[in-house]
Amino acid sequence: MEPNNHKIIESVIVVVAYILLRIISSKLIDRTMTKKIVQKQRGKIIKKALNLIYFSIFSIFILLIWGVDQKELALFISTVLTVIGIALFAQWSILSNITSSIIIFFNHSVKLEDTITIIDKDYEVEGRVSDIGLFFVILKTKKNRRKYPSQTMYLFKK
Template sequence: MEEYQIQIIQTTVIIVSYIVINTVSQYIIKKVGVKFTYSKPRIKVIKKLIHLIYFVLIFNIILFIWGVDQSELMYFITSLLTVLGIAFFAQWSIISNITSSLIIFFNHPVNIGDTITIMDKDFNIEGQVSDVGIFFLSIRNNENEKITIPNNVFIQKMIKKKG
């Protein structure tokens, strides 16, 4: 038992740190969501995504603490990333949309309820932003039609915000 005492203490510190950091992050995300009146499902998705990122990071740190052979771990990780890379290459838009949803959530000036015009060379889209999901942004136009735009396309377009 004494030979593992340092690893147990380090693991405990890491887990407690993880709980504190995750709790603070969840609180900040909730406050940002309330401040900008984001929908509850949108806030929930962002919370889960941040939680997953933290969990993977902490899991890797704990593996390092317990002395998992780094070369074997690297072979495993590179093999896993290669398979995931090939799978995601075909689905690059999924990762792009998830990343774009984070950018829209934290740093885009458009909020739910804003009336906007998406300026495109072929056809402008005008309406009120009704929802921002993890993959799509929804707009209701003047005819009460729902228009969905992939998040990665939305952040690449010029937006004119009214009012």
């Protein structure tokens, strides 16, 4: 067999393993949600995070299969992480939003579908939490508008 045929077969195996791992982990999370071990809203967030982690890992495997040098890949990843780190430290609000989203997720202070009031210096926003991302808590107001307030504001549950 030609070397490229081996790479294609290995790539197909990695893609199949990626798909199987996503399906298995999704079913496992769904099962824990039905047993009420994990709340439905938290399960969605856990699925998003796991999918991002799986995609990153399997992308690295594909790059290694197709001949990207490990030293070059490590250099590229460290360079990207350094640039992201510098960008985040240059933008303290983004870094604080990521940190506060992690705290909100693990502290269980706010869940999806909770109604909250956000009190800021200039204005007050009230709405239902429709999504918790890395950068924002997305609210739906009473007028069914989407709001993207910063997570660094004070959150008060109704």
